[in-house]
Amino acid sequence: MATRIGIVGYGNLGRGVEISLALQPDMELAGVFTRRDPASVETADPATPVHALSELAAHAGELDVLILCGGSRSDLPVQSPELAASFSIVDSFDTHARIPEHFAAVDAAATAAGTTAVISTGWDPGLFSLNRVFAEAILPQGQTDTFWGRGLSQGHSDAVRRIDGVAGAVQYTIPAEAAVARVRAGERPALATREKHARECFVVLEPGASPEAVREAIVTMPDYFEPYDTTVTFITAEELARDHAGMPHGGFVIRSGESSPGTTQTIEYRLELSSNPEFTASVLVAYARAAARLAAAGQHGAKTPFDIAPGLLSPRTPEELRAELL
Amino acid sequence: MATRIGIVGYGNLGRGVEISLALQPDMELAGVFTRRDPASVETADPATPVHALSELAAHAGELDVLILCGGSRSDLPVQSPELAASFSIVDSFDTHARIPEHFAAVDAAATAAGTTAVISTGWDPGLFSLNRVFAEAILPQGQTDTFWGRGLSQGHSDAVRRIDGVAGAVQYTIPAEAAVARVRAGERPALATREKHARECFVVLEPGASPEAVREAIVTMPDYFEPYDTTVTFITAEELARDHAGMPHGGFVIRSGESSPGTTQTIEYRLELSSNPEFTASVLVAYARAAARLAAAGQHGAKTPFDIAPGLLSPRTPEELRAELL
Numbered sequence: 001m002a003t004r005i006g007i008v009g010y011g012n013l014g015r016g017v018e019i020s021l022a023l024q025p026d027m028e029l030a031g032v033f034t035r036r037d038p039a040s041v042e043t044a045d046p047a048t049p050v051h052a053l054s055e056l057a058a059h060a061g062e063l064d065v066l067i068l069c070g071g072s073r074s075d076l077p078v079q080s081p082e083l084a085a086s087f088s089i090v091d092s093f094d095t096h097a098r099i100p101e102h103f104a105a106v107d108a109a110a111t112a113a114g115t116t117a118v119i120s121t122g123w124d125p126g127l128f129s130l131n132r133v134f135a136e137a138i139l140p141q142g143q144t145d146t147f148w149g150r151g152l153s154q155g156h157s158d159a160v161r162r163i164d165g166v167a168g169a170v171q172y173t174i175p176a177e178a179a180v181a182r183v184r185a186g187e188r189p190a191l192a193t194r195e196k197h198a199r200e201c202f203v204v205l206e207p208g209a210s211p212e213a214v215r216e217a218i219v220t221m222p223d224y225f226e227p228y229d230t231t232v233t234f235i236t237a238e239e240l241a242r243d244h245a246g247m248p249h250g251g252f253v254i255r256s257g258e259s260s261p262g263t264t265q266t267i268e269y270r271l272e273l274s275s276n277p278e279f280t281a282s283v284l285v286a287y288a289r290a291a292a293r294l295a296a297a298g299q300h301g302a303k304t305p306f307d308i309a310p311g312l313l314s315p316r317t318p319e320e321l322r323a324e325l326l
Numbered sequence: 327m328a329t330r331i332g333i334v335g336y337g338n339l340g341r342g343v344e345i346s347l348a349l350q351p352d353m354e355l356a357g358v359f360t361r362r363d364p365a366s367v368e369t370a371d372p373a374t375p376v377h378a379l380s381e382l383a384a385h386a387g388e389l390d391v392l393i394l395c396g397g398s399r400s401d402l403p404v405q406s407p408e409l410a411a412s413f414s415i416v417d418s419f420d421t422h423a424r425i426p427e428h429f430a431a432v433d434a435a436a437t438a439a440g441t442t443a444v445i446s447t448g449w450d451p452g453l454f455s456l457n458r459v460f461a462e463a464i465l466p467q468g469q470t471d472t473f474w475g476r477g478l479s480q481g482h483s484d485a486v487r488r489i490d491g492v493a494g495a496v497q498y499t500i501p502a503e504a505a506v507a508r509v510r511a512g513e514r515p516a517l518a519t520r521e522k523h524a525r526e527c528f529v530v531l532e533p534g535a536s537p538e539a540v541r542e543a544i545v546t547m548p549d550y551f552e553p554y555d556t557t558v559t560f561i562t563a564e565e566l567a568r569d570h571a572g573m574p575h576g577g578f579v580i581r582s583g584e585s586s587p588g589t590t591q592t593i594e595y596r597l598e599l600s601s602n603p604e605f606t607a608s609v610l611v612a613y614a615r616a617a618a619r620l621a622a623a624g625q626h627g628a629k630t631p632f633d634i635a636p637g638l639l640s641p642r643t644p645e646e647l648r649a650e651l652l
Contacts, residue, residue, distance in 0.1 A: 019586045023466045100649050120652055127460070127593075129652045130636050134453070136651070137612040137639040138605075140349045184598075259604035260345045267453075268596040272510075278585035279464075286463040304637075306647050310456050311632030313463040321632050323426050325462070326446055326455045 002028040003292040005285070006063045006087075008053065008079065010034050010041050012247065013092070014069035016281025018044050024285060026315045030062045056083075063087060065288045065295075069281075077102060084110040084117040084302075088295040090288045092122040092280060099125070099304075107302035116295040117302045121287045122280040123271055124148070128253050130305050131269040135255035139265055142257020143188040147175035147196060151249030151276065159224045160201055163217045165209030168237060170244045174198040175251065186256040186264040199230040202244055204237050249276035286313040328354040329618040331611070332389045332413075334379065334405065336360050336367050338573065339418070340395035342607025344370050350611060352641045356388045382409075389413060391614045391621075395607075403428060410436040410443040410628075414621040416614045418448040418606060425451070425630075433628035442621040443628045447613045448606040449597055450474070454579050456631050457595040461581035465591055468583020469514040473501035473522060477575030477602065485550045486527055489543045491535025494563060496570045498526040501577065512582040512590040525556040528570055530563045575602035612639040 005021055007014045010032050021029045022045070031049040034041050038050040051059065066083055068091040070076055076093045083089050084106050093102050099120055110117040120126065124146070132144050149172065156171035179196050182189045201218055205211060215232045219225055235243075250271040259265050273279045287305070290312035294303065311321050331347055333340045336358050347355045348371070357375035360367050364376040377385065392409055394417040396402055402419045409415050410432050419428050425446055436443040446452065450472070458470050475498065482497035505522050508515045527544055531537060541558045545551055561569075576597040585591050599605045613631070616638035620629065637647050 016585070023585075025466070096652070099652050100645070103648055120648075125652045127464075130460075132651045133636050133640050133647060134456075134612075137615070137641070138453075138608045140351070140641075259342070259349075259601060259608050263600045263604055265600060265605050265608070266596075266598040268594075268598075270592075270594040270596070272592040272594075274589045274591060275585060278589055279591050282464045282585050282591070286460075289463075304648060304652055306637030306640075306644065306652065307635050309633050309635050310459050311630075314459050314632075315463070315466075318632065319426070321459060322429055322446075322630060325458045326422065326425050326451045326630055326632070 002026055003289060004028055004030040004062055004064045005288055006030050006056070006059070006066045007032045007069055008056075008066050008083065009069035009075065010036075010043070010050070011069065012277035013281055013284075015044055016275070016278040017067050017069060017285060018048060019278060020282045020285045024289070024315065027285065027289065031059065033059075033066075057086070060086065065090060065291045067284050067288055068092075069284075077105070080117065080119060081105040081109040084115050085113045086115070088116045088291050090118045090121060090284050090291050092126070092284060093120045094122065094125055096125065103302050103304070111301040114300050116291050116300050118287045118291045118308065119302055119304060121305050122283050123273075124251070126280075126283055126305055127271070128251070128269070131253040131267070132255070133306060135253070135257075135267045139255055139257030139259065139267065141259075142255050142265075144253065144255040145179075145183045145191070145196075146251065146253050147180055147183075148251040149173035149175045149197065149249065151251065151273070152244075152247050156199065156224055159221065160203060160218055163214055165206050165214050166203055167206045167209075168204035168240050170202050170240065172200040172202075174200055180252060180254075183254045183256060184266065184268065186266055188256055193227045194229060197228060199225055199228045201230065201232045202235050202240065203232055204240050205234060246274065247276045249273050249279075289313060289315065328352055329615060330354055330356045330388055330390045331614055332356050332382070332385065332392045333358045333395055334382075334392050334409065335395035335401065336362075336369070336376070337395065338603035339607055339610075341370055342601070342604040343393050343395060343611060344374055345604060346608045346611045350615070350641065353611065353615065357385065359385075359392075383412070386412065390618045391416060393610050393614055394418075395610075403431070406443065406445065407431040407435040410441050411439045412441070414442045414617050416444045416447060416610050416617050418452070418610060419446045420448065420451055422451065429628050429630070437627040440626050442617050442626050444613045444617045444634065445628055445630055447631050448609050449599075450577070452606075452609055452631055453597070454577070454595070457579040457593070458581075459632060461579070461583075461593045465581055465583030465585065465593065467585075468581050468591075470579065470581040471505075471509045471517070471522075472577065472579050473506055473509075474577040475499035475501045475523065475575065477577070477599070478570075478573050482525065482527075482550055485547060486529060486544055489540060491532050491540050492529055493532045493535075494530035494566050496528050496566065498528075500524040500526055506578060506580075509580045509582060510592065510594065512592055514582055519553045520555060523554060525551055525554045527556065527558045528561050528566065529558055530566050531560060572600065573602045575599045575605075615639060615641065
């Protein structure tokens with residue numbers, strides 16, 4: 001029987017989950033649940049049922065796992081524990097510093113309710129985290145470097161958009177090629193923030209705004225841009241719409257270590273994503289399959305990707321996996 | 327308390343395990359067990375105790391997990407089920423086609439005995455297999471390509487050494503750059519065997535042997551060399567010893583898929599290894615930690631890397647992993 005999924009929240013990520021589910025042979029979308037007026041939500045597939053989030057309880061019998069597609073700042077800290085008290089869930093909580101408290105809150109709710117809650121999956125946290133753990137366990141003597149990009153950063157784009165005189169903007173994070181090359185070569189360099197990533201902004205000015213004032217406001221912004229080499233390019237609203245509508249991202253996790261003195265071993269994991277939200281959604285969907293299996297096996301409480309056997313993500317049986325992919 | 331490891335078989339892999347254990351904070355080497363005369367075995371650390379394999383039972387109280395370092399052709403099919411009947415074990419059984427029967431034999435022994443037996447770990451099978459499973463589960467619509475090398479192939483080197491007139495030889499497997507580039511670019515090409523890898527042989531001739539006859543015998547050898555572009559370079563015994571004593575290897579697993587029509591997503595996992603046996607040993611050691619934890623948790627029977635939660639490989643606690651690596 002197919003695993004029946006509910007999507008909670010329908011932005012780019014929720015839409016990505018809807019699209020991803022259609023590719024999975026053993027999963028089906030029961031419906032989208034939204035805080036907006038359901039009639040106002042245009043789903044990728046017009047046949048997808050859309051319900052008010054407040055009606056969730058009435059649909060409990062049709063749902064095996066909820067995939068939470070809200071944001072980490074205000075949605076998930078509330079929704080994940082609350083919904084884990086009634087449903088098995090998967091979320092992509094990505095505020096690294098607050099993961100321990102999020103885990104504790106979700107674990108308490110899920111353990112009490114006998115549900116399974118997979119938190120902090122996606123690609124970082126998620127697949128990149130897994131690669132950090134594998135690589136460090138295997139090469140205890142070494143250094144792990146994570147590079148992000150080339151990719152669109154929503155947080156940095158928003159920061160530029162808040163500047164006076166900016167009508168529109170996108171920001172790309174760029175891994176520094178020279179730094180990546182040194183890490184790949186096994187040098188294990190000590191790299192300053194400025195040496196690892198650069199930031200590239202494409203900005204549409206409001207009529208009459210001063211390009212120099214906007215540029216200065218961007219490149220001197222503490223934390224967001226000051227610690228980086230930042231380039232600012234002014235473009236038209238048409239160019240912004242035409243050339244910067246995609247949401248590419250990706251990056252590298254590279255661990256270089258020595259298994260014995262002078263014997264260098266390098267492990268690299270790389271993602272090159274044309275659509276960050278669709279890829280993140282695809283990871284959430286695979287972990288929803290694992291959540292359903294763990295719940296069915298009575299393994300309740302909060303889990304992270306570190307706690308989940310990789311085979312549980314696959315639609316194939318353990319026998320098929322051993323015969324075909326091992 | 328440290329996890330106490332016994333090494334069964336002391337060739338390049340066993341030596342690698344000995345070296346790797348010294349880097350792990352929570353594991354210790356109880357001893358090497360060999361079918362040879364123990365007095366004839368020179369360990370990397372002269373203080374390492376070496377015992378006859380026949381004395382294993384007498385040391386049972388000092389051992390938590392055995393790491394089996396024999397070959398897949400004749401050693402492991404016998405040793406893994408036999409030793410799993412008394413000990414938790416880890417092996418690197420790598421005859422892909424025979425994994426199902428190996429799993430069944432080891433599982434029967436381990437289940438009956440209440441031990442935990444991790445089979446077929448290392449990097450392929452092992453880390454590469456894990457990446458095939460993750461990538462396919464996340465991107466169900468796509469193509470996975472595995473490339474090996476640049477690396478020394480023991481099997482192909484042995485095949486060259488068996489040819490009349492050959493005094494010594496090494497063979498390197500080379501991934502074809504053009505093919506890797508096409509796969510990375512998301513083309514998902516249909517590649518013939520000859521297009522994916524080339525083979526490079528360095529050969530020392532016996533006195534009076536015909537270079538042309540040897541070259542012909544190599545490049546026409548069915549299965550091993552005939553399906554590939556093979557180059558043969560004749561060198562001196564001194565050059566062989568000086569330039570080809572290392573055992574480098576590595577490779578790539580690349581999956582390129584579409585999360586929606588036209589939206590390409592690429593996942594790449596790459597290893598660049600100065601020493602294949604030391605790296606494989608490092609993977610076995612991390613899985614020995616997992617085996618000890620699974621055994622202590624009462625999770626008995628045969629397991630593969632697909633069945634093992636990644637966090638179990640790390641010396642860190644789940645709390646530390648969530649706070650520091652997620």
